[in-house]
Amino acid sequence: MKDKLIEFVSIQLDKDLKEPLYVQLYEQIKLMIKQHLLSPGYKLPAVRNLAQNLQVNPSTVVNAYKELEKNGFIFSKRGSGSYVAEQVINTIDELEENNHIPIDLTDDLKILQGQKNVINMSTISLNPDMISIETFKQVVNKILERDKGYAFTYQDSQGYLPLRQSITQELAKKRINTTPEYIQIISGAQQGIDIVARAILKHGDIVFVENPTYPGAIAAFRSCGAKIIDIKLTKEGIDLVDLENKLRKFRPKLIYVMPNIQNPTGISYTKANCRRLMGLARFYNAYILEDDYISGLCYQEKSPIPLKAYDTDDRVIYIRSLSKIFMPGLRLAYLIMPQVLAQTLLNVKHISDIATSGLTQRVFDYYLREGLWQEHLNSIRSVYKTQFEFALRMAKKYLPKDIDYLKPQGGLSLWLNLPDRLNASEIIEKARNEGVIICDGAPFFVRNAPNKQIRLSFATLSLAEINTGIKIIQNITKD
Template identity: 30%
Template sequence: MQIQISKRMSKPDFQGEFVDAMLKAATAPDLISFGGGLPNPISFPVEDIEAAVNKVLQENGVQALQYSSTAGYGPLRSFIAKRYARFGVTLSADDIIITNGSQQALDMLSAVLVDPGDEVLVERPSYLAALQTFHLYDPEVLTVGLTESGADCDELEELLKHHSPKFFYAIPNFQNPTGLTYSKEVRERVATLVASTNMLMVEDNPYGELRFRGEGGESFGRYLGEQCCMLGTFSKTVSPGMRIGWIACPNRALMEKLLGYKQVMDLHTNIFCQMVLAQYLQDNDLDAHMTKIKNLYQHQADVMMDCIARYMPEGVRYTKPEGGMFIWATMPDGLSAVEVQNEAVKRGVLVTAGDPFYEKDRGVATMRLNYSNCTDEKIEQGIQILAQVIRDLLQARQG
């Protein structure tokens, strides 16, 4: 018997070979890894979560172990809605759907909005797993470039003259992979351009709470109201393992469709985890917890930037993030990042070449460096090795 797989899952995996290579490399022992995107485990509030688990089971055990509603646990939805005030948006609990991580939100929006052949718009480069999700729905993926201060507005304006994407998927704060953040001016101009179309703005903001320097970060929801869906997650603030994210969707008609789809997918997100998280948030000060994480990441980012400045050969450019978990480095003379990645892994350092974050470009000279999950010593050692790899490859080219 031969199992008949659907056409959708029979397509060659979009970027599958890159992800395979990354995962294989990541399992090598003793590797210094700048390749992933993991929060630093020393930030996980294990004891406070244990206390929350006990309290939920003692006080509301039956509710926590029973089926629940698709939209999610009320107190958690309220907490999330209120917190949007700091990003300049007024929301109520009714605007929030709790999802299984923001990754599920990406699939829900694609399922509800995209028919085969529809245009969708993403940043260039963009979050790899978002690209993979969108590809399952057979869209035409359009891209708009990024500058130091966010989306290239002139390119966006020109593109919108000729195309009608269903949505613009953007990560405006400390973007994955580049670490770049939209300035206020760019936010305003992008919002004005989006407002002149029927396209939905999909703002993915997993890193917005991780600002360790500077200010800003207003949500597009502030400018666009119902024309904006805001995705969020507790993965980078409390725990990725709990798999709790959300969609904030002020548009009721869209909300109904998203709920309908989620109901079919999984009925609801794990209610036990939702209640434990809500209890944790009630009994602890999330801001104080965030201050600890931000201090940690600021230190790690500074160590990495300092080492890059000290050890990298001339011509290596890099972003200087004010938050989040990533630095985006560009090699001199168009040196291929895949070549650097392959050689670096042989010498014990894992980086992620830029290629899989692009819809089309290959052989790019950019790579992503993650600093959140390494000690100072490993960062210094890893950057020294990486610098030597780049020097050697540049020299091999000349010789």
């Protein structure tokens, strides 16, 4: 029985590029391995099968596999096929969490406890000790008292109405006017991206993404067979020249952006950039998917305005997580649906999982209504602001001057651009030998990752650990 090569459906090979096809294929499979889309022990498709799927000559696949084997990404068993190899570093490597990519922190803890000196600058998940268990307990108990068995019954597919009302009120503070009928409750931001992809993308449709961008979005778009085009970023936001050139050429169905504290770069779009982006999307008639990834952790006086607030003709689909910053494992987010897409999005949500946990929705509704959500966010923000500012000071003090980084308006990490003399993969390996785990920038690129970016996060670190970690990186990177 031949299974659909779902992991490979959206590999894009372009004969017009200078790079030979087999190198393109090599790079893309390598990235899939690095992104853990293909795990150690995974059996790669037979050459003939993959070649047929990609409509290339079998020799292209043979050469790509050879290159992968030479570089240790795969191994072959005589007469049995090729398999993804265990990657060089194993237990510690599993700590590398690429943004949303989940790991079982209980397991991590065990590993960490066995390796006391590890400084994990890779994870951007919150330090679990910062969550107020007491408040949560009280809220759950109150909800159970109040709603009894109804807290466990099926929820409306669109979401618990009181929660949708609370969200609408929160949004008004961010200059977004909408009504509960256009709010769809979802089980985390990733589900939102997936639902949007399934609702509007056909096989072969084009999606624009920022370069670099969130790998979970790339995977969702690819699973619908979409072609992905990456758009450059500048310090002001999306590169408008690159965007307009490509809009003219490719006419995308969807543009996926994170305009506030972009992941992974930390860039925030200026107001002018937002307005221009909206104008271009209107002119070229594309939907925009705004992933308001982490704007709750902005450390500026004024909280950032979402792109959705600039949306005058209902073309921005806005996704925001309610749980991410302090209870990511609870999987609760929402999206604002353009009127014309509402019914389709509702249908896809229903097919996906019928509805999001009613109990979780009721709990978060209570958090929002009673001001507890904002209170938590404020307390977490003030802790992280200190860490953030400390991390920036340490970076300024210790990092070599030719390592370039932006000062983001918020978030939990710094995105470093390395000079010619340094390579990301080497630094990551050296740092690991010193007990510091760093996130590789490669998985955030749609293709041809330049091996010049790393992300330093401080989500679970003490100030002392930030200090030690950055000093170790100083030692490794100094001229």
